[in-house]
Amino acid sequence: xxxxxxxxxxxxxxAVPRREATGYPTVARAVAAARRLARLxxxxxxxxxxxRSRAGRPLVVLSVDEGERAVLVVGGPHPNEPVGxxxxxxxxxxxxxLPPRPGVAWHVLLCLDPDGAxxxxxxxxxxxxxxxxxxxxxxxxxxEQPELMPPPDGGIPPLPESLxxxxxxxxxxxxxxxxxxxxxxxxxxVQLTRPVAGLPERxxxxxxxxxxxxxVDSYDAVGWDRPAPGAYVMPAPGAGSLVLPDRPEHxxxxxxxxxxxxxxxxxxxxxxxxxxxxGGQHPQAGAAVRAAAATLGARVExxxxxxxxxxxxxxxxxxxxLRATEFNLRVCPLLVDELRTGWCATPLSVSRVTTARxxxxxxxxxxxxxxxxxxxxxxxxxxxxxxxxARAVVAxxxxxxxxxGARWVPVETQVAHQARAVLTAADCVLSG
Numbered sequence: 330x331x332x333x334x335x336x337x338x339x340x341x342x343x344a345v346p347r348r349e350a351t352g353y354p355t356v357a358r359a360v361a362a363a364r365r366l367a368r369l370x371x372x373x374x375x376x377x378x379x380x381r382s383r384a385g386r387p388l389v390v391l392s393v394d395e396g397e398r399a400v401l402v403v404g405g406p407h408p409n410e411p412v413g414x415x416x417x418x419x420x421x422x423x424x425x426x427l428p429p430r431p432g433v434a435w436h437v438l439l440c441l442d443p444d445g446a447x448x449x450x451x452x453x454x455x456x457x458x459x460x461x462x463x464x465x466x467x468x469x470x471x472x473e474q475p476e477l478m479p480p481p482d483g484g485i486p487p488l489p490e491s492l493x494x495x496x497x498x499x500x501x502x503x504x505x506x507x508x509x510x511x512x513x514x515x516x517x518x519v520q521l522t523r524p525v526a527g528l529p530e531r532x533x534x535x536x537x538x539x540x541x542x543x544x545v546d547s548y549d550a551v552g553w554d555r556p557a558p559g560a561y562v563m564p565a566p567g568a569g570s571l572v573l574p575d576r577p578e579h580x581x582x583x584x585x586x587x588x589x590x591x592x593x594x595x596x597x598x599x600x601x602x603x604x605x606x607x608g609g610q611h612p613q614a615g616a617a618v619r620a621a622a623a624t625l626g627a628r629v630e631x632x633x634x635x636x637x638x639x640x641x642x643x644x645x646x647x648x649x650x651l652r653a654t655e656f657n658l659r660v661c662p663l664l665v666d667e668l669r670t671g672w673c674a675t676p677l678s679v680s681r682v683t684t685a686r687x688x689x690x691x692x693x694x695x696x697x698x699x700x701x702x703x704x705x706x707x708x709x710x711x712x713x714x715x716x717x718x719a720r721a722v723v724a725x726x727x728x729x730x731x732x733x734g735a736r737w738v739p740v741e742t743q744v745a746h747q748a749r750a751v752l753t754a755a756d757c758v759l760s761g
Contacts, residue, residue, distance in 0.1 A: 380493025408445025
């Protein structure tokens with residue numbers, strides 16, 4: 330019987346996973362659970378609101394214990410990664426099972442982007458299949474992601490969620506900030522604003538304990554320093570990808586550095602792909618990358634032709650979805666060019682090629698899924714034809730990811746690893 334580890338038979342992505350004891354909580358459920366903890370353990374817990382989202386939803390922090398050395402944990406920074414909210418809550422529960430650490434206070438922001446989380450909640454009731462995940466998919470464009478700040482001289486004000494988080498960092502001056510992320514397909518890895526002695530090795534042991542592959546050459550960290558497999562150090566200003574506008578120096582991750590703090594971005598997959606652990610040279614990297622680029626380019630070209638059919642009222646009702654779709658359609662051709670011109674003639678690891686193939690399957694799948702949501706409330710032959718084309722892209726993406734050997738990682742395994750990784754990072758920083 331399949332048991333969620335690499336050794337058992339792997340069900341297809343369309344199969345319904347077994348019911349688990351622990352699923353992903355909604356933000357409302359996480360906040361309610363945190364309130365119960367604060368009521369049950371008032372001698373150690375304090376709950377407070379530190380700001381409001383763009384739509385007026387509260388940003389809630391649960392603090393555990395008191396001390397001059399603060400650890401700040403940020404749950405739910407990306408709304409399509411519900412593990413962050415689940416792990417934030419699990420961490421708080423785990424802290425209350427442990428004795429207080431003298432002089433250390435923990436501050437758990439349960440969800441940084443509750444507005445985005447609300448647009449993904451349709452999936453959380455299950456079944457937790459990939460097909461259903463994308464049926465309810467939303468991930469904001471880069472300029473609407475709260476952890477990514479606009480340049481200070483750009484004339485664009487930060488999001489209210491960003492200001493709430495940077496205000497919290499200014500108040501707490503944390504020695505460590507942990508940002509709880511997840512990847513839909515791939516492996517686990519950690520991104521750091523500076524090296525932390527002992528953390529990469531202990532993080533890798535935690536990953537192995539959960540039977541999760543360690544992503545040793547991640548597409549998300551191309552050109553970054555790698556002190557150890559699966560660990561990446563964020564680049565200096567101006568380095569990194571020239572295509573994606575995710576500048577770490579303009580982020581809430583870097584904000585803690587002004588107080589001497591370090592940030593660890595902790596990634597864990599929902600569906601594991603074993604080949605991301607293989608750092609050996611790919612025997613046919615050029616051909617594989619060219620094929621990935623062709624797949625990405627062809628599918629995005631189809632989807633770009635569907636965008637004009639999105640009705641005006643969809644942009645009013647689902648503005649974030651439309652802006653995210655438009656953003657991805659602008660960026661994808663640049664990614665295709667980057668793959669063709671910068672990667673095809675270069676020796677690459679199996680891990681890097683695999684993550685490029687994941688990106689080529691995943692991005693059109695995301696775009697098509699958001700387009701289907703935008704086209705849901707309108708009709709006519711042209712729109713019906715557009716929906717059929719978008720569904721075909723979704724189906725092709727799921728088949729492509731299934732061919733990569735993607736297997737579901739149980740929620741309990743994801744959450745246990747991520748909570749364990751936070752405690753490990755804290756131990757490394759506080760003991761250093």
